[in-house]
Each structure stands twice: as structure tokens, then as C-alpha cells.
Amino acid sequence: MLLGAHMSISGGVYNAVIAAKKATCDAIQIFTKQSNQWRAKELTDEEIDRFFKEQKETGVKVACAHDSYLINLGSPEDALYKKSMDSFKIELERCGTLKIQHLVMHPGSHVGSGEEAGLSRIAEAINRIFEQLPDNRTTVCLETTAGQGTNLGYRFEQLAQIIEMVEDKSRMSVCLDTCHIFAAGYPLRDPKEYRATIREFDRIIGLKRLKVIHFNDSKKPFGSKKDRHEHVGDGELGLEPFRNILNDRRLNRVPKILETPKSEDLHEDIENLKILRSLIVKKEAGS
Ligand SMILES: [Zn+2]
Ligand SMILES: [Zn+2]
Numbered sequence: 001m002l003l004g005a006h007m008s009i010s011g012g013v014y015n016a017v018i019a020a021k022k023a024t025c026d027a028i029q030i031f032t033k034q035s036n037q038w039r040a041k042e043l044t045d046e047e048i049d050r051f052f053k054e055q056k057e058t059g060v061k062v063a064c065a066h067d068s069y070l071i072n073l074g075s076p077e078d079a080l081y082k083k084s085m086d087s088f089k090i091e092l093e094r095c096g097t098l099k100i101q102h103l104v105m106h107p108g109s110h111v112g113s114g115e116e117a118g119l120s121r122i123a124e125a126i127n128r129i130f131e132q133l134p135d136n137r138t139t140v141c142l143e144t145t146a147g148q149g150t151n152l153g154y155r156f157e158q159l160a161q162i163i164e165m166v167e168d169k170s171r172m173s174v175c176l177d178t179c180h181i182f183a184a185g186y187p188l189r190d191p192k193e194y195r196a197t198i199r200e201f202d203r204i205i206g207l208k209r210l211k212v213i214h215f216n217d218s219k220k221p222f223g224s225k226k227d228r229h230e231h232v233g234d235g236e237l238g239l240e241p242f243r244n245i246l247n248d249r250r251l252n253r254v255p256k257i258l259e260t261p262k263s264e265d266l267h268e269d270i271e272n273l274k275i276l277r278s279l280i281v282k283k284e285a286g287s
Contacts, residue, residue: 001136001246002027002061003215003276005258005269012047013098017054023266024273027255029104029212032094035068040085040090043097050213051098058175063255064141064175064212067091071126074108074118074152078119081121084108089129095138102141102211104175107153118152124167130168139173140166141211146183146227154184154225156204163209176201177259178241179216179230185223188241194218196246213256215242215276231260232272243279 006026007016013030020028033040055062068091071084088105095103110118126140142162147154162173178188186200189195201207217235220226233239245251256276262268 001280002063002255003273004028004060004063004255005260005262005273006030006066012050013043013087014047014050014054014180017051017058017060019266020060021058023269025060025269027061027257029064029066029257029259030062030100031068032065032091032098032100033068035066037068037086038070039089041093043094048097049053061255062098062100063257064104065091065095065098067103067105069106071105072108072111073105073122074110074113076113076117076121077112081125084263085125085129088125089132092129092133092136092138092140096133099140102173102175104141104143104212104214106145106151107142107159109150109152110152115152115158118150119158119161120165122152123162126162126166126172130166131173137171139171140209141173141175142182143175143214144177144184146180147225148227151232154180156201160204163205172209173211174205175212175214176210177214177216178237178245179214179235180206180227181216182218182222182237182241183220183224183226185225186243187222188237190240191244194244195242198250207250210251210254213251213254215245215258216257216260229260231268232258233275239275239279242276246276246280 004027006029011017016030075081142159145151145153186197217230217237219228219230
């Protein structure tokens with residue numbers, strides 16, 4: 001079972017791995033550059049080498065990267081669309097250099113152009129970027145969203161539709177965020193409802209595409225379409241959804257990553273991971 005959190009790369013990408021060890025993470029998510037800026041500082045050879053060395057020494061697995069929040073591959077406006085594509089391409093290249101398997105991304109917003117137009121625009125951008133990077137092996141990992149504003153990806157059907165329009169489907173994967181899908185109206189608390197939600201995900205997208213799970217509780221109620229993360233157990237989800245997921249054998253191998261606020265000493269992550277690990281029901285040998 002790989003459990004961990006999003007970690008800061010401030011001072012160098014390898015710092016995320018060092019901090020992860022301190023926070024008792026098995027796996028982490030990182031930004032490969034500052035998430036609120038378009039510019040990306042070149043990765044130095046020294047930084048890259050140390051990134052690999054720290055992973056080897058700590059045993060921490062870098063499960064995925066997350067793209068910048070400025071990128072909108074669904075934008076109807078050509079200048080921002082082009083800028084987003086260029087920037088996303090650079091992020092995929094950085095993931096390639098750092099040997100990160102999945103680049104989690106919020107699919108995009110249609111900003112008034114309509115959902116269908118937005119979804120086509122996103123798929124077209126991904127097709128063009130894949131064409132420009134034929135040898136890159138990092139998957140584009142579409143994240144389920146809460147559906148705030150004109151954000152796309154709040155229905156499993158929308159993610160399936162994007163994948164359907166992408167030519168090289170072997171380079172596509174999906175990230176399920178517990179806070180987002182709950183806010184989007186997929187129930188997770190009651191075991192029966194949880195199973196129905198996962199069944200629907202499997203039917204529409206396919207569980208084999210699920211490569212990352214974001215473990216966030218929600219400050220906002222079910223179906224609110226608001227994306228506000230809360231510490232596991234402290235929000236509208238409570239602990240049951242996490243217990244359901246952690247004991248679902250089909251999802252054993254999918255890394256589970258916290259994206260909740262933390263202080264410098266990382267005690268929130270340490271505490272949350274302790275709580276999550278206590279929810280795992282130990283199976284007797286042979287069962
Ligand atoms: Zn997330
Ligand atoms: Zn979120």
C-alpha cells in the first residue's frame with residue numbers, strides 16, 4: 001500500500017523526497033516547477049542526480065507530478081490555449097527527465113464556450129502535444145474535478161469522452177480525488193453507495209486507468225460543486241470513504257496522496273497518515 005502526500009520542492013526537487021521520509025510517506029506527488037508561475041527554472045544535472053539518489057536511499061516513490069494551476073487546455077482563447085499547451089509540454093518533458101510516470105492535470109475550463117467545445121479542445125491539445133513528444137512515456141492523468149464554475153471533468157463521462165478523442169490512449173490515465181467526486185455528487189460514505197460509485201467509474205472509464213487517488217476530505221457538502229479540501233475525517237466525508245477505499249483490494253496498488261494544508265514540521269501529514277493506516281483491516285494469512 002502506497003500512502004503519502006503532496007510535498008514541496010522548494011530549494012530543489014529532491015527536498016520533496018527528504019521531507020516525505022520525515023512525514024512517513026511511502027509515495028508522494030510533486031510539482032516539477034513553481035505551480036503559480038509560467039516560467040520554469042531549468043533542472044540541473046546535479047539536482048536530477050540527487051533526486052534519484054534520495055529516492056533510492058529513502059525508498060520513497062514519486063507516484064506522480066501535478067501540473068500548474070495556470071494551464072487551461074480547454075480555453076477558447078487562442079493565446080492562453082497556446083501558452084497552456086507550451087507549458088504543459090514542458091511539464092511532460094520535465095516528468096520524463098525525472099522519470100515520473102504520471103502527470104496529474106485538471107482537464108480544463110470551457111469559460112463559456114460550452115462543455116462539448118471545451119472537451120474537444122482539451123483532447124486536441126493532448127493529441128498535438130503527444131505528437132510533439134513521441135518518445136515521452138509519462139501519462140496524462142486526468143483528474144476528476146468538483147465542477148466549480150466552468151471546470152470540466154466532474155462527470156466520469158467527461159473524462160471518458162476526452163480519452164475517447166485522444167489517439168494514443170496508452171498515454172492516458174485518471175486520478176480520482178475523493179473531495180472532488182463527493183462535491184460533484186458521487187456518494188462514498190455508505191459501503192453500498194461506495195461500491196456503486198466505483199462500479200460506475202469502472203463501467204465508464206475502466207479501473208485499469210486509475211493510477212492515482214487524492215485523499216482529501218471536503219469542507220463543502222455533498223453535491224456542492226465546491227473544491228475545498230479538509231483533513232481526512234474532519235470534513236463532510238468523515239473517515240468511512242477512506243476506510244472503504246483502503247480496504248478495497250482492487251485499489252491496493254493505486255498510490256493514495258493527501259493534498260491538505262500542513263505546517264513546516266509536517267505534523268498534519270504524519271497524523272493523517274497514522275489515522276489512514278489504522279483504517280486498514282489486516283487480513284489473516286491465506287484469506
Ligand atoms: Zn486533487
Ligand atoms: Zn481540489
